[in-house]
Amino acid sequence: MGAAAWGGGKPEEKNPVKVVFVSVGMEKNSMWINGAPQESPLQLKFGVNFSVKSPLGFGSRYNDGIQYLEATDSTGRKLAPAEFRMGSMYPRSEGGIVQATVNGVAGELPSPDASWVRLKGVFRVPVSRSVESPVYEFPLAEEAEEHVPLPGANDREEAGGGDIVLSESVPTGRLFLKECSTFERNGKKMRKMILGLGVESSFDLDRFEILNEKDEVLETESRGGGSRMNSSYREWTRRLQFEEPENMQKLRFRMIYKVPVEPVSVPVDVKLGMRGEIREKKK
Incomplete structure (x- = not known):
């Protein structure tokens, strides 16, 4: 199944969110009760894959929202809604496509003689946009740290519409560098480090990018x-290493962070058998 909706709720957005049901099957969950292993009753489970083109992505993995789809089996019996935990979205990116998989479970088992289950409804997908921060610089010391205004603070100030902005209202973060050192690998000078960020306000870091003096992104492991x-x-902390450019004098880097945009509504209407989606035959 390939449902789609326009990102950010804006008709002009050209990056549709797509959803595909990638697995369906009967399973039991293993659990420990009073120190002894036990199995849950049999459940019908679904795997759903969401995808979107960069620079859009998906909201924070700490979103714990639960969403439901109506369920009916092939006998015409209406089942309890199927439940999907959107908090289990762990985005991964490859080739300019960001994907995330969500697991779902049927509210109850279909009738014994049912051949398929139909799920119908709307997913409200938490969508974010990747944004680059300004470039920061650290000395090539073993450790360093600096408190900086969090990116996006100016936008929040301007949105307030006031003439006076109190400095205490600007959220800051603590950028820090640890265990920064060099080593040799295959005759090349490499640099390794721990780069981190600590915040006391709402912020969603995706990754760090290391830059050379020309603001080109270095290939970083x-x-x-x-x-x-x-x-x-x-x-957040990240262990990074890269081939050190010649005559490197300082560590230059930026953050790639996520800002939420309007959730995307993705309509769903799909029939699923034990072998996957059942598509209507074209006449």
């Missing part, structure tokens, strides 16, 4: 990282 958050603080 990501060697892992992580994030942590609580009610008032969120932090």
Whole structure:
């Protein structure tokens, strides 16, 4: 199935969000109860793939919204709605296409003699747009840090329409560098580091880009990282390494971050058998 809707709710947007049901099957969940392994009752589960063209992407993985589609089986029996947890969206990007998979579960099993289940409704997909920050610079020291205004702060100030802006109202973030050092690999000088950002306001970091003096993006290997958050603080760290340009004097980098745009409504009307989607035959 290939449903589509225009990104950001704007008719002129040329990057449609597409949704495809990629899997369907009966499964049991394993769980621990009172220290003993047990299995849940049999459930009908679905896998749904969302895709969109860059620079659009999908909202934060910490979105915990649950959405439902109406369900009917081939006998005509109306089932309890199927549930989809949009908080399980973990975006991945390749070739200019951003994808995310969401899992769903039927509210109840279809009739024993049913041959398919029809799902119908609308997904409200949390969509974001990737934006580049200004370029920042750190000395090539083992450790460094700097507090900077978060990108987008000026836009928020201008949107307020006031003539006076208090400096305390501008959100800031702590950029930090750790374990910055060089090593040799295949006769080439390499540099490795941990680059991070900590914030106490709403912000959604996607990645860091390392730049040379001409503002060209260097090919950079990501060697892992992580994030942590609580009610008032969120932090990202990335382990990066790259071939160091000749005569490199400082570390130049920028953030690629996500800003939310209007959620996209994607209509769904699909029949699913145990082998996947059942398409209507063309006459």
